Amino acid sequence: MKKTVAIILAAGKGTRMGAQVAKQYLEVDGRPLLYYTIKAFEESNIDEIVLVVGKGEEGYCKEKVADRYAFTKISHIVEGGKERYNSVYEGLKVAGECSYVLIHDGARPCLTSELINETLQEVKEKKACVVGMPVKDTIKVIDSRGQVVDTPERSTLMITQTPQAFDYSLIMQAYKKLFTTEDINVTDDAMVVETMLEQKVFMVKGDYQNIKVTTPEDLVVVRQFLKYVE
Ligand code: CTP
Ligand code: MG
Numbered sequence: 167m168k169k170t171v172a173i174i175l176a177a178g179k180g181t182r183m184g185a186q187v188a189k190q191y192l193e194v195d196g197r198p199l200l201y202y203t204i205k206a207f208e209e210s211n212i213d214e215i216v217l218v219v220g221k222g223e224e225g226y227c228k229e230k231v232a233d234r235y236a237f238t239k240i241s242h243i244v245e246g247g248k249e250r251y252n253s254v255y256e257g258l259k260v261a262g263e264c265s266y267v268l269i270h271d272g273a274r275p276c277l278t279s280e281l282i283n284e285t286l287q288e289v290k291e292k293k294a295c296v297v298g299m300p301v302k303d304t305i306k307v308i309d310s311r312g313q314v315v316d317t318p319e320r321s322t323l324m325i326t327q328t329p330q331a332f333d334y335s336l337i338m339q340a341y342k343k344l345f346t347t348e349d350i351n352v353t354d355d356a357m358v359v360e361t362m363l364e365q366k367v368f369m370v371k372g373d374y375q376n377i378k379v380t381t382p383e384d385l386v387v388v389r390q391f392l393k394y395v396e
Contacts, residue, residue: 168265169213173257176272177246202275210282214241268329276391289331297372298324330355
């Protein structure tokens, strides 16, 4: 049986957070956010972890995160790219021949090993699945002037989280095709599969605590959520 791999993305700059360091290195209870993210995967059924980091941050990440906390599943630490999809592709290339791959935002440190295991279970059946939760607010579609043009039925809307899990050859095929197109405009991995292949993507129940740390107020709640993690 081929191995399962998690690609953890930590090559972003954290512009919207506006901190001195990239948000994945901000500390909660003396440990970087990235520690909590990796820990969940380390304790899950995933076989290997590929860490995608910013240019020149490989050494720092190895010393301050991988070695410092003695993680055993990290197989590669590689440099990411300009956009998130470039970083994903770098991760996919080093993941090599594996059965399934879970792609996760390093900036979502509150996921549980249970959620990872459930996603892994689902992808074996569905080939492409993403984690998400029902939208709580009413969503409006607006035009460039701010005028409301549509109010989609709320019960059909889901917020999309990560992990996003795929059959490895399927996601590789989708990404390879993506890079042959012009004007790439994708915001998650599922969208690459949805637009490049005729493959159905399924949603798995996520967790409202599995938020992405994006702006400073997110850090306040993440601190609470991480309170009981060792
Ligand atoms: N990411 C990445 N490579 C990029 C851009 C983003 O690996 N070129 C990662 C981030 O590190 C993060 C995840 O993708 O874990 C989600 O991206 P986002 O929340 O947008 O993070 P940043 O790009 O760092 O933040 P911002 O957009 O505010 O600059
Ligand atoms: Mg970004």
